[in-house]
Amino acid sequence: MPTTRLETLMTPPSTEGRPLLEVANLRLKFGGVTVLNDVSFDVNRGELFAIIGPNGAGKTSIFNCLSAAYRPEAGSIKIDGRELVGMRPAQTVRHGIGRTFQNLGLFPDLDVVENLLLGRHSLMRTGFLSGALWFGRARGEELAHRMVVEEIIELLALTPFRRQAVGTLPYGVQKRIELGRALAMQPKVLLLDEPVAGMNLEESEDMARYIVELRRLLGVAMILVEHDMRLVMDLADRVMVLDFGTPITTGVPNDVTSHPGVVAAYLGGAA
Numbered sequence: 287m288p289t290t291r292l293e294t295l296m297t298p299p300s301t302e303g304r305p306l307l308e309v310a311n312l313r314l315k316f317g318g319v320t321v322l323n324d325v326s327f328d329v330n331r332g333e334l335f336a337i338i339g340p341n342g343a344g345k346t347s348i349f350n351c352l353s354a355a356y357r358p359e360a361g362s363i364k365i366d367g368r369e370l371v372g373m374r375p376a377q378t379v380r381h382g383i384g385r386t387f388q389n390l391g392l393f394p395d396l397d398v399v400e401n402l403l404l405g406r407h408s409l410m411r412t413g414f415l416s417g418a419l420w421f422g423r424a425r426g427e428e429l430a431h432r433m434v435v436e437e438i439i440e441l442l443a444l445t446p447f448r449r450q451a452v453g454t455l456p457y458g459v460q461k462r463i464e465l466g467r468a469l470a471m472q473p474k475v476l477l478l479d480e481p482v483a484g485m486n487l488e489e490s491e492d493m494a495r496y497i498v499e500l501r502r503l504l505g506v507a508m509i510l511v512e513h514d515m516r517l518v519m520d521l522a523d524r525v526m527v528l529d530f531g532t533p534i535t536t537g538v539p540n541d542v543t544s545h546p547g548v549v550a551a552y553l554g555g556a557a
């Protein structure tokens with residue numbers, strides 16, 4: 287039974303039977319170099335979909351297309367049937383794309399609460415730093431955003447750090463704040479770009495637990511880009527393998543790892 291606290295964080299479910307996210311025939315080029323070539327995949331509601339592949343395969347470029355940092359040359363990206371290609375980054379946030387960054391997208395001098403509030407910036411009708419906020423409806427909006435932020439802080443066990451500058455905190459905690467910042471966008475699809483990169487074993491096991499817990503409590507769909515195969519195999523419902531911008535195969539983790547093309551292109555190369 288969802289509690290009031292969790293209901294605040296959840297995106298109302300769509301009644302449509304189609305996949306939540308539909309990516310079709312995506313093509314991206316830089317200069318003469320094809321970075322993504324005819325990439326298609328779907329993500330279902332509540333699913334954890336992983337994308338793996340060697341360095342430079344195009345995984346982050348897919349995230350950049352989904353969040354409108356890059357505009358693909360061709361193809362379509364639909365969330366709940368709504369086309370995202372052609373939108374501005376802030377619009378994709380409003381339509382349900384939230385992301386974390388490989389190298390942290392945090393403001394090191396701001397504290398945890400402020401960083402998470404900035405995650406909500408695209409959802410705000412008024413700037414949260416504007417003086418006008420303390421009057422009337424704007425103040426109500428500010429308080430509602432702060433309430434969501436406090437819920438996320440509690441959910442991710444960040445309470446002891448809430449007023450500390452994030453740059454002074456341990457790396458594992460910063461990665462968790464980064465996750466919180468993306469969650470503050472109240473995404474329908476959460477894009478996790480190497481959430482355990484650079485972490486020690488204990489930190490990555492902690493992060494894995496938070497990812498599992500967020501899925502269980504919020505039912506949010508996730509796309510995971512990660513080189514740590516143990517994490518991918520443990521958490522993913524389905525995996526897509528990318529090589530030189532082209533999907534080789536998509537399937538459940540065990541099927542994918544035994545695919546001959548994957549062994550050659552990725553696992554063999556990574557060993």
Ligand SMILES: Nc1ncnc2c1ncn2[C@@H]1O[C@H](COP(=O)(O)OP(=O)(O)OP(=O)(O)O)[C@@H](O)[C@H]1O
Nearest residue numbers: 316321339340341342343344345346347348388513
């Ligand atoms: N803005 C850009 N300008 C030029 N080339 C780019 C740009 N962004 C990405 N590329 C190129 O696209 C290719 C795919 O890069 P991308 O970062 O998407 O790969 P990746 O699979 O995420 O790699 P990694 O696992 O190392 O993070 C690389 O050859 C990269 O150099």
